[in-house]
Amino acid sequence: MSDLIKKSASELAALIAKKEVSSREVTQAHLDQISKTDSLIHAFLYVDTDGALAQAELADKNHDARKSPLHGVPLALKDVLAQKGIPTTCGSKILEGWRPPYDATVVTKLKDAAVVILGKTNMDEFAMGSSTENSAYGPTRNPWDTDRIPGGSGGGSAAALAAFQAPLSIGTDTGGSIRQPAAVTGTVGVKPTYGGVSRYGLVAFSSSLDQAGPCARTVLDTALLHQVIAGHDPKDATSINAPVPDVVAAAERADVKGMKIGVVKELTGAGYEKGVADRFAESLAILESQGAEIIEVSCPNFRFALGAYYLIAPSEASSNLARFDAMRYGLRIGDDGTKSAEEVMSLTRDAGFGDEVKRRIILGTYALSAGYYDAFYGSAQKVRTLITRDFAAAYSKVDVLVSPTTPTVAFKIGEKSNDPVAMYLSDVATIPVNLAGVASMSLPAGLSEGLPVGFQIIAPAMKDDRLYLVGGALERELNSKWNGPLTHQVPDLVVR
Amino acid sequence: MALTYEEVVAKYEPSLGLEVHVELNTQTKMFCGCATEFGAAPNTQTCPVCLGMPGALPVVNEKAIESTIRIGLALNCAITPKSRFARKNYFYPDMPKNFQISQYDEPICTNGYLDVEVETDEGIKTFRIEIERVHMEEDTGKSLHVGGATGRIHGAEYSLLDYNRAGIPLVEIVTKVVSGTGKYAPEVAKAYVKELRDILRSLGVSDVKMEQGSLRCDANVSLAPTGSGKLGTRSETKNVNSLRSVERAVRGEMIRHAGLLDKGERVIQETRHFQEDTGATRSGRSKEQAEDYRYFPEPDLTPVAPDAEWIERLRSDLPEKPSVRRARLQDQWQVPDKEMAAMVNAGAVDLVEETVALGADPTKARGWWLGEISRLANEAEIELNAVGISPKQVARIVELISVGELTDKLARQVVASVIAGEGDPDSVIATKGIKVVSDESSLIAAIEKAIAAQPDIAEKVRSGHLPAAGALIGAVMKETKGQADAARVRELLLGLLS
Amino acid sequence: MPRISRDEVARIAALARITLRDEELSGLAGQIDGILDAVAVVQEAAGADVPAMSHPLEITNVTRPDVIVPSLTPEASLSGAPASEESRFRVPQILGEEA
Numbered sequence A: 001m002s003d004l005i006k007k008s009a010s011e012l013a014a015l016i017a018k019k020e021v022s023s024r025e026v027t028q029a030h031l032d033q034i035s036k037t038d039s040l041i042h043a044f045l046y047v048d049t050d051g052a053l054a055q056a057e058l059a060d061k062n063h064d065a066r067k068s069p070l071h072g073v074p075l076a077l078k079d080v081l082a083q084k085g086i087p088t089t090c091g092s093k094i095l096e097g098w099r100p101p102y103d104a105t106v107v108t109k110l111k112d113a114a115v116v117i118l119g120k121t122n123m124d125e126f127a128m129g130s131s132t133e134n135s136a137y138g139p140t141r142n143p144w145d146t147d148r149i150p151g152g153s154g155g156g157s158a159a160a161l162a163a164f165q166a167p168l169s170i171g172t173d174t175g176g177s178i179r180q181p182a183a184v185t186g187t188v189g190v191k192p193t194y195g196g197v198s199r200y201g202l203v204a205f206s207s208s209l210d211q212a213g214p215c216a217r218t219v220l221d222t223a224l225l226h227q228v229i230a231g232h233d234p235k236d237a238t239s240i241n242a243p244v245p246d247v248v249a250a251a252e253r254a255d256v257k258g259m260k261i262g263v264v265k266e267l268t269g270a271g272y273e274k275g276v277a278d279r280f281a282e283s284l285a286i287l288e289s290q291g292a293e294i295i296e297v298s299c300p301n302f303r304f305a306l307g308a309y310y311l312i313a314p315s316e317a318s319s320n321l322a323r324f325d326a327m328r329y330g331l332r333i334g335d336d337g338t339k340s341a342e343e344v345m346s347l348t349r350d351a352g353f354g355d356e357v358k359r360r361i362i363l364g365t366y367a368l369s370a371g372y373y374d375a376f377y378g379s380a381q382k383v384r385t386l387i388t389r390d391f392a393a394a395y396s397k398v399d400v401l402v403s404p405t406t407p408t409v410a411f412k413i414g415e416k417s418n419d420p421v422a423m424y425l426s427d428v429a430t431i432p433v434n435l436a437g438v439a440s441m442s443l444p445a446g447l448s449e450g451l452p453v454g455f456q457i458i459a460p461a462m463k464d465d466r467l468y469l470v471g472g473a474l475e476r477e478l479n480s481k482w483n484g485p486l487t488h489q490v491p492d493l494v495v496r
Numbered sequence B: 001m002a003l004t005y006e007e008v009v010a011k012y013e014p015s016l017g018l019e020v021h022v023e024l025n026t027q028t029k030m031f032c033g034c035a036t037e038f039g040a041a042p043n044t045q046t047c048p049v050c051l052g053m054p055g056a057l058p059v060v061n062e063k064a065i066e067s068t069i070r071i072g073l074a075l076n077c078a079i080t081p082k083s084r085f086a087r088k089n090y091f092y093p094d095m096p097k098n099f100q101i102s103q104y105d106e107p108i109c110t111n112g113y114l115d116v117e118v119e120t121d122e123g124i125k126t127f128r129i130e131i132e133r134v135h136m137e138e139d140t141g142k143s144l145h146v147g148g149a150t151g152r153i154h155g156a157e158y159s160l161l162d163y164n165r166a167g168i169p170l171v172e173i174v175t176k177v178v179s180g181t182g183k184y185a186p187e188v189a190k191a192y193v194k195e196l197r198d199i200l201r202s203l204g205v206s207d208v209k210m211e212q213g214s215l216r217c218d219a220n221v222s223l224a225p226t227g228s229g230k231l232g233t234r235s236e237t238k239n240v241n242s243l244r245s246v247e248r249a250v251r252g253e254m255i256r257h258a259g260l261l262d263k264g265e266r267v268i269q270e271t272r273h274f275q276e277d278t279g280a281t282r283s284g285r286s287k288e289q290a291e292d293y294r295y296f297p298e299p300d301l302t303p304v305a306p307d308a309e310w311i312e313r314l315r316s317d318l319p320e321k322p323s324v325r326r327a328r329l330q331d332q333w334q335v336p337d338k339e340m341a342a343m344v345n346a347g348a349v350d351l352v353e354e355t356v357a358l359g360a361d362p363t364k365a366r367g368w369w370l371g372e373i374s375r376l377a378n379e380a381e382i383e384l385n386a387v388g389i390s391p392k393q394v395a396r397i398v399e400l401i402s403v404g405e406l407t408d409k410l411a412r413q414v415v416a417s418v419i420a421g422e423g424d425p426d427s428v429i430a431t432k433g434i435k436v437v438s439d440e441s442s443l444i445a446a447i448e449k450a451i452a453a454q455p456d457i458a459e460k461v462r463s464g465h466l467p468a469a470g471a472l473i474g475a476v477m478k479e480t481k482g483q484a485d486a487a488r489v490r491e492l493l494l495g496l497l498s
Numbered sequence C: 001m002p003r004i005s006r007d008e009v010a011r012i013a014a015l016a017r018i019t020l021r022d023e024e025l026s027g028l029a030g031q032i033d034g035i036l037d038a039v040a041v042v043q044e045a046a047g048a049d050v051p052a053m054s055h056p057l058e059i060t061n062v063t064r065p066d067v068i069v070p071s072l073t074p075e076a077s078l079s080g081a082p083a084s085e086e087s088r089f090r091v092p093q094i095l096g097e098e099a
């Protein structure tokens, strides 16, 4: 295994800046690792070898212009973001072969920052899932134990980091799709404040919940990537027109002295595995020893969050996914000259969408339909208000909230695929964050029987910097205990 | 035996509901920066947003909001402090996202009215049409049906879609139920659409061309037995593409409904399509189930919350109301009610005003527009403003008459030539060699010739029987091939015979 | 008594333009019913006095100026089309209402 791929993004950026290594060499090393390991991991749906090398060469050519602190560093992009000319499938058959004629704003920002895009990563179809088993192109495996899931929906983006295929990746988080994969792969993932990162070019699952965010193996790398992709975008009407909090400075300061940290009572206790609870308690002790005050807070309405989420997200999805109709792009089934447009639409949608997507479209269509709207979608919106009030009350007492990211460590592939409701419980701790639009991070808190455990930090909207203050402080202490990032303990991959 | 219209209105009381869709004339679409030019090559004005591509997001056109608020203010509406967009979900290939971004329970303007005047048996009467709402939405693409007969949808083998029109800003103006019009329902409907069109035109927010589809009207009609105080089942007629069709469609539906009710049958609540050629309506494909649009707040857009200052700025910029303006012009021009109404009906007010502004005498300007030019427009079955002669050209013709360079008869010839596209009045006159014979010596020669030819008539005139002069003048005009100024001929003739 | 019948699932699926195969329908109906059971808890959460919240952001009046931005070329617009003809998207015959 090349030394280069074990380095963090900030280390690689520094080496490139000093011309000790070229972006091309760094990019090639990661492409080599992908070709060596991805037959096992299946983190990528598309590897843009030629394009990545061309971008790297361009970064080397523009070396002196140094477009960003991540100049020349490679990255893996979740396949839910449009990249001009590059296949974008969202893990679905219905979009097979579609090459967008435009770039997502996140992609434009990455290109402007001279970040090299290696390819597109695997995901649950249209980001619906918590295991990446719902990809139409087969599951991704967790590098810590390849019989286990890497989380979802952004399992590809998280697994690529843990398998050293990329030092950086982009995920999207509608109910936990950045944080839950980060937790079960021992990596760092941030869901920024809603509106902090442009959604333009992010294929919508649930518009009022979706948010793209940075993923990496260290808190500082995550902050550096956060800074590159965040900021106001006039192409997204729900993008916040205000300066991005200085997340990089916060990650570097990494100080919790005098901070009040609230433990959400409803997100601990029953339902959380012992190993998860133990790592969480140890992390709290570390933060306390660093000068933070730990306070228990109650958010009583969080117990309704899962229900509200599984009504709001499918409702919006049923509308967002209506455009996949075989008329303008993507799959078309049954156009034999005898069938009507309506028949072809229905046949294509039946053949092109997987079970989970159909389940959610039907659920959402039902929740919005005449006679059921008030009882389902309407009630869920009220719950959203209650949850937002719970957050406001909590933040009147504390600076950030914390919880375990997930109730369990990575489960086995296939273990929950026939029980949607059990699968949905994976996101019980992450979902309230999306409903309220606040910011949140998951970072590694250690291992439980050899598998990573995630620690979740939740900051008020537009206070994303607090995630990095807390995360940085905790990481510093844990890294010294582990002798480096937790991912350095990922077992060597045995590719058969 | 079908009922006559008189029998229909004797037995039944009509109620109307009018929905007008107006395409705004913004430079760009409602939610993206694509141009909105009419008639551009297919799919040249499309982008990820208006094609509904995965990942693309809408951003509202500020001008479209302002135009809608101005329409609302001009229609005496209340402006909603915080209105929202909603998604109207239904599948149709001309709608790229398979939902239309529209407004639902929180439209931007509500509760207005528009007064319209209709000529009744008791003279001109004002009807107040109450406006329920004015809201913003986006237009759909256009489909071309290939194969089968005459480009119609039924029997077509496949369709071709052009999304240039998809996403063009639409404003929908919906009336409350209009009742109490009695037999004047068709005229009231027409007058409403016409007055609305004039207001929209004066606001400059739309091209309001019904024939190009930038103003489209859906007419809801229902009948109830006279005096029952009930509301009957309505039909909704779409595809009404001219003012005349609005009137015809309403009248036609009233007669059709009455025919059904009279036979004891029921009217089906359905969408019908107006047939421009026959004037009848045809049933749309009946739906297996009621529409369920699953409206919900559009999560990609933020609410529109115009503050008082913004609204007041827009209000202060409103142009004079067409009705106020008409009263002012009527006063200025000293025109009787009936003639003013005729001018309004003919769509001549703007044209006359412009012609007068260019120096023409109001009576003369009115005479030309309502007379010869209207006649030619009727002949060609086109609107007066599309007939092919401009106020500037009419003003010039009036001027040429007043200085004696054209006679009325010659002027009519010039008008016809201008309308035929032969150029400006001056160039028509030059190329055709049209000129008034104003050389007095040749006129006098012609008059003397006429006197010599009809000495007995000349004698009658000489003895004070002036009407007899007509015959002599006629002869002179014939001699000069109509190019002489008849008034001057008369003057000279009487001079010679005095 | 299930919360949602098999027929109702079929009706909703048709509304969503998904033709379900028979065996699919049976499986889905049961699963949707289970999910509805789990999410119905929201109905006890809030009374009439709680306002609905459709979006996490409170901002208003986000607009763009009415200024033309270059469109895609028709080739780019049509690049993903399953079928096209004369710079237009070619689609199977459309039923439904006359436009």
Ligand SMILES: [Mg+2]
Residues within 6 Å of the ligand: B102, B137, B172
């Ligand atoms: Mg409408």
Ligand SMILES: [Zn+2]
Residues within 6 Å of the ligand: B029, B032, B033, B034, B045, B046, B047, B048, B049, B050, B051, B167, C071
């Ligand atoms: Zn566009």
